[in-house]
Each structure stands twice: as C-alpha cells, then as structure tokens.
Amino acid sequence: MATRSIVIIGGGIMGTTTAYYLSRHPKFGPHIDIHIVEACEIAAGASGKAGGFMAKNWHRAPTASLAALSFNLHEQLSNEHGGEKRWGYRKVTTLQLDVNHNSRKSKTIPGVVWVDGATHSEEIGTTSSTAQVTPDQFTKAIAELAQEAGVKITIASVDGLEFDETGIRPTTVIATDDNGQQVKLEATDVVFSAGPWTSSLAKKLLGSKAGAALDIEPSPCSTSVIFRPSIPLTPHALFTELHLRSGITTSPEFYPRPDGTLYICGDHSDPLRQRPFTQKATDATPSEFAIKNHMERLELVGSGLKDAEIVKAQACFRPESRRNRPIIGQLSTGGLEGVWIASGHSVWGICNGPGTGKVMAELLLDGEASSADIRGLKP
Numbered sequence: 005m006a007t008r009s010i011v012i013i014g015g016g017i018m019g020t021t022t023a024y025y026l027s028r029h030p031k032f033g034p035h036i037d038i039h040i041v042e043a044c045e046i047a048a049g050a051s052g053k054a055g056g057f058m059a060k061n062w063h064r065a066p067t068a069s070l071a072a073l074s075f076n077l078h079e080q081l082s083n084e085h086g087g088e089k090r091w092g093y094r095k096v097t098t099l100q101l102d103v104n105h106n107s108r109k110s111k112t113i114p115g116v117v118w119v120d121g122a123t124h125s126e127e128i129g130t131t132s133s134t135a136q137v138t139p140d141q142f143t144k145a146i147a148e149l150a151q152e153a154g155v156k157i158t159i160a161s162v163d164g165l166e167f168d169e170t171g172i173r174p175t176t177v178i179a180t181d182d183n184g185q186q187v188k189l190e191a192t193d194v195v196f197s198a199g200p201w202t203s204s205l206a207k208k209l210l211g212s213k214a215g216a217a218l219d220i221e222p223s224p225c226s227t228s229v230i231f232r233p234s235i236p237l238t239p240h241a242l243f244t245e246l247h248l249r250s251g252i253t254t255s256p257e258f259y260p261r262p263d264g265t266l267y268i269c270g271d272h273s274d275p276l277r278q279r280p281f282t283q284k285a286t287d288a289t290p291s292e293f294a295i296k297n298h299m300e301r302l303e304l305v306g307s308g309l310k311d312a313e314i315v316k317a318q319a320c321f322r323p324e325s326r327r328n329r330p331i332i333g334q335l336s337t338g339g340l341e342g343v344w345i346a347s348g349h350s351v352w353g354i355c356n357g358p359g360t361g362k363v364m365a366e367l368l369l370d371g372e373a374s375s376a377d378i379r380g381l382k383p
Contacts, residue, residue: 006034006035006036006037007035007036007192008035008036008037008192008193009036009037009038009039009189009190009191009192009193010026010036010037010038010039010191010192010193010194010195010368011039011041011174011177011189011191011193011194011195012038012039012040012041012194012195012197013041013162013177013194013195013196013197013198013205014040014041014042014195014196014197014198014199014201014202015040015041015042015044015045015046015047015048015143015147015157016046016047016048016049016050016051016052016143016197016198016199016353017047017051017139017142017143017146017353017354017357017361018051018197018199018346018347018349018353018357018360018361018364019040019042019195019197019198019346020040020046020047020051020143020146020147020150020361021146021357021358021360021361021362021364022195022197022346022360022361022364022365023038023040023147023150023155023361024146024147024149024150024153024155024361025358025361025362025364025365026038026155026364026365026368026369027150027153027154027155028153028365029365029366029369031369031370032153032369036369037156037190038150038154038155038156039155039156039157039158039177039189039191040147040150040155040156040157040158041158041160041162041177041179041187041189042157042158042159042160043159043160043161043162043201043284043285044159044284044285044286045159045286046143046144046147046157047139047140047143047144047147048284048285048286049199049200049285049288049320049321050139050199050200050320050321050322050323050353051139051140051143051199051353051354051357052139052140052143052144052320053139053140053228053318053319053320054139054228054320054322054351054353054354055136055139055228055257055259055267055269055354056092056136056137056138056139056142056259056261056267056354057096057098057134057136057241057257057259057354057355058074058075058078058134058135058136058137058354058355059071059075059098059129059133059134059355060072060075060076060132060133060134061133062129062133063352064329065380066329066380066381067329067330067352067356067380067381069376069377069378070330070332070356070359070360070363070376070377070378070381071352071355071356071359072376073358073359073362073363073375073376074355074356074357074358074359074360074362075135075355075359077358077359077362078093078135078137078355078358079093079135081093081146081358082137085145085149087137087142087145088262090141090145091137091138091141091142091145092136092137092138092141092142092261092262092263093135093136093137093142094135094136094239094262095131095132095134095135095239096129096131096134096135096136096239096240096241097127097129097130097131097134097239097240097241098127098128098129098130098134098240098241098242098243099113099116099125099126099127099128099240099241099242099243100125100126100127100128100242100243100244100245101119101122101124101125101242101243101244101245101305102122102123102124102125102244102245102247103121103122103123103244103245103246103247103304103305104123104247105246105247105248105249105304106247106249111123111125113125115238115240116238116240117235117236117238118233118235118236118237118238118260118306118308118309119240119242119305119306120306120307120308121303121304121305121306121307122305128243129241134241136239136241136259136261137354138261138262138263139354142354143357158179158181158187158189159181159182160179160180160181160182160187161179161180161181162177162178162179162205162209163178163179163180163208164176164177164178164179164209165177165178165191165194165209165210166178172338172339172340172341173192173340173341173342174191174192174193174194174342174343175190175191175192176188176189176190176191177189177191177194191342192342193342193343193344193368194342194343194344195344195345195346195364195368196217196335196343196344196345196346196347197345197346197347198347199285199321199322199323199347199353200220200221200222200223200281200321200322200323200324201222202217202220202323202345202347202348203217203218203219203220203221206218206220206335206345210335210337210340210343212337212338213335213337213338213340214335214337215335215336215337215338215340215383216331216335216337216345216383217331217335217345217347217383219325219326219327219331219348220323220324220325220326220331220347220348221323221324221325221326222281222321222322222323222324223321223322223323223324223350224277224278224321225276225277225278225279225281225288225291225319225320225321226269226270226277226319226320226321226322227269227271227274227276227277227290227291227294227295227298227317227318227319228267228268228269228290228317228318228319228320229267229268229269229290229294229295229298229299229314229316229317229318230265230266230267230268230314230315230316230317230318231265231266231267231268231298231302231309231312231313231314231315232264232265232266232312232313232315233264233266233308233309233311233312234308234311234312235306235308235309236264237260237264237266238260239260239262240260241257241258241259241260242257242258242259242305243255243257244256244257244258244305246301246304246305248304252273254270254271254272254273254297254301255270255272256268256269256270256271256298256301257269257270258305265315266302266309266312268298268301268302271291271293271294271297271298273297274291274293274294274297275293276291276293276294277291277294281321282321285320285321288318288319288320288321289319290317290318290319291319295314295317299314322349322350322351322353323347323348323349323350323353324348324350325347325348325349325350327348329348329380329381330346330347330348330349330350330352330356330360330381331345331346331347331348331381331382331383332345332346332360332363332364332367332378332381332382332383333345333367333378333381333382333383334367334383335383336383344364344367344368345383346360346361346364359375359376362375362376363375363376363378
C-alpha cells in the first residue's frame with residue numbers, strides 16, 4: 005500500500021519530467037504513487053508548441069547550474085531512449101543573422117545553402133553548446149516513459165484541494181473530467197506545474213497561501229508556424245534581425261527540424277499578441293497577421309523558401325515570472341507543507357525541463373536538490 009501520493013498538476017514538460025525522474029529515483033517504489041493531472045492533453049500548451057531550442061551556457065547566474073544540468077540530461081535521455089528518432093534530438097550550430105531588406109549586399113553563408121538574404125552573420129553557438137528537440141514529441145515520449153514506470157495520468161481539470169485538520173497539509177486533489185465526472189486523488193504532496201495557469205490555479209486552490217505562485221503570469225500569445233520547404237535544410241538554428249522596407253525591425257527565429265520542416269516564431273509586430281489569456285491551452289488560436297508575416301519573412305532569409313508549404317500554425321502562452329527567473333521548490337506560505345511549485349521558465353522551458361524534473365524529484369524524495377544549484381530559484 006502506498007504511504008505517499010504525489011499529485012502533479014500540469015502535463016507539460018515540467019510535470020512530465022518531474023514524474024519521469026520521480027519514477028527513476030532510487031527511493032521510488034510501491035509505497036509511492038505518482039499522478040499527473042492535466043486539463044487538456046499532454047503537451048497541450050507551450051510544451052507542445054515551442055521551438056525546442058536549447059543552449060548550455062546562455063543563462064544568468066540563478067539558472068546557470070540548472071541549464072548546464074538540463075542540457076546534459078537532454079543528451080542522456082536521447083542516448084538512453086533513442087531521442088534522435090523518437091523526438092528529433094540533435095546538436096546544432098546557431099547563427100545570428102542581420103537581414104536588411106533595403107540593402108543589395110546580401111550574401112550566402114558557407115555550409116548554409118538555404119540562406120542567401122543575410123547582410124551579416126555570426127556564429128553564436130556550436131554543436132557543443134546548442135541543440136534541439138521537437139517539443140511535442142519529447143514531452144509526450146517522457147510522459148509515456150513515466151507511465152511505463154507506473155505513473156498514472158488523469159485528464160481532468162483540477163478544481164479543488166482538501167487539507168488535513170491543521171489546514172497546512174494536502175490530503176485530496178479534486179478534479180472534473182470532460183464528461184463532468186468528479187475525480188478524487190489522495191495526495192500527500194501537490195506540485196503546481198501548470199505553466200501560465202499556475203498562478204490562477206494556486207490562487208483558486210490555496211487562497212491567501214498561494215505566495216510565490218502568484219508571481220507566475222502568462223506571456224503575450226505567441227503564434228508559430230511550421231513550414232515544409234522544397235529544398236533541404238541544414239542543422240543551423242537562426243536568430244535574426246530583419247530590417248524591413250517599412251522601417252520595422254523584427255526578430256523571428258528559425259529552427260530547421262530533422263524531418264525537413266522549418267519552425268518559425270517571434271513575430272513581435274503581431275497586434276494580436278496582446279489578446280486575452282485563455283482558460284485552456286487548447287483555446288489559443290494562431291494569429292492570421294503573424295502567419296502572413298512569417299510567410300513573407302521566409303523569402304527574406306532565403307529565396308528558395310518562398311514556395312514552402314504550411315504544415316501547421318499554432319499559438320500558445322508561456323509561463324513568465326515577475327522575478328525574471330523560474331520558481332522551483334516548496335511553497336511554505338502560512339506554514340504549508342507538501343505543496344510545491346515548478347514554473348515560470350519563460351522561453352527556456354524545453355531547455356531547462358529535464359533539469360527541473362530532476363531537482364524536483366530530489367527535493368520531493370531527498371529533501372534537497374543535489375544535481376544543480378537552485379538556491380536562487382526558491383519560492
């Protein structure tokens with residue numbers, strides 16, 4: 005019989021990697037139940053729609069140790085579970101490009117034959133420091149691996165949390181599925197890893213004890229487009245500064261994937277970025293403005309991309325933190341016990357997901373994080 009039941013709220017990369025590393029921890033066994041409760045589907049939000057770019061050493065002091073750990077764990081996970089085929093893991097070279105639509109001095113870049121519109125280029129990441137995954141495939145694969153180890157996944161919206169007689173330790177998580185059926189899960193520990201919904205959910209369930217969880221907020225809505233060009237692409241991630249004839253400067257990011265598709269995001273000129281935050285991840289819809297802009301900007305980077313077909317257009321909100329760093333650890337406002345948070349990773353969620361899952365498993369089962377220095381990320 006289980007004497008401990010850990011309920012993780014959120015089926016994105018933080019929730020799934022936490023469950024995965026809990027199920028691999030030396031102290032895991034039949035006496036511990038692990039649950040993921042997800043409102044929509046695994047990887048429904050940014051964990052399924054992000055670019056999947058990862059950098060080992062681009063991070064400020066509070067997250068530097070976590071990022072280095074996570075970058076290495078991505079490679080370990082790929083080696084152990086066939087990530088190159090299963091979720092498109094590969095190391096990449098990363099370039100910074102300037103593209104000036106008003107200049108005739110564009111040039112080709114050696115080894116990057118699909119780019120011919122750059123006026124300046126610089127290598128900012130090598131295969132030892134930058135890599136990529138396909139986030140949707142990665143997050144779902146990690147969830148499947150966790151399930152194989154005994155983790156239980158429930159698709160339902162959490163709407164209640166019961167505490168013991170002291171009011172400080174959780175006992176039951178209450179959720180409602182799409183059929184209106186109530187689900188009750190015994191809980192000795194509850195992990196809030198609900199991405200940009202972390203704050204509103206914590207406020208609803210914890211009230212005045214939500215504490216640091218209230219520092220999580222949703223980003224503007226980001227539209228990304230996956231194209232399939234007719235020409236082959238090389239493994240080069242591109243960060244760009246595009247100077248348009250209109251006078252606008254914008255900074256889209258281009259991530260070729262192993263399956264031959266090209267992911268583009270980062271249209272900060274999209275007026276629909278500031279739309280209202282949605283109740284569920286699946287309610288976010290892509291902006292037609294951003295789709296049109298991405299299509300136009302493809303050709304500015306490479307003339308051979310002009311006939312690329314749209315495979316998918318999508319939108320998501322990211323979990324931002326008012327502290328400008330993720331929040332990882334135990335929420336102890338008002339004496340709370342057994343309540344945890346892992347959220348607020350901004351654009352680095354995919355990059356720092358495995359590291360976060362690893363240290364969360366250590367916090368939950370060892371009482372301290374030993375794999376990375378996360379002292380600057382405490383709630």
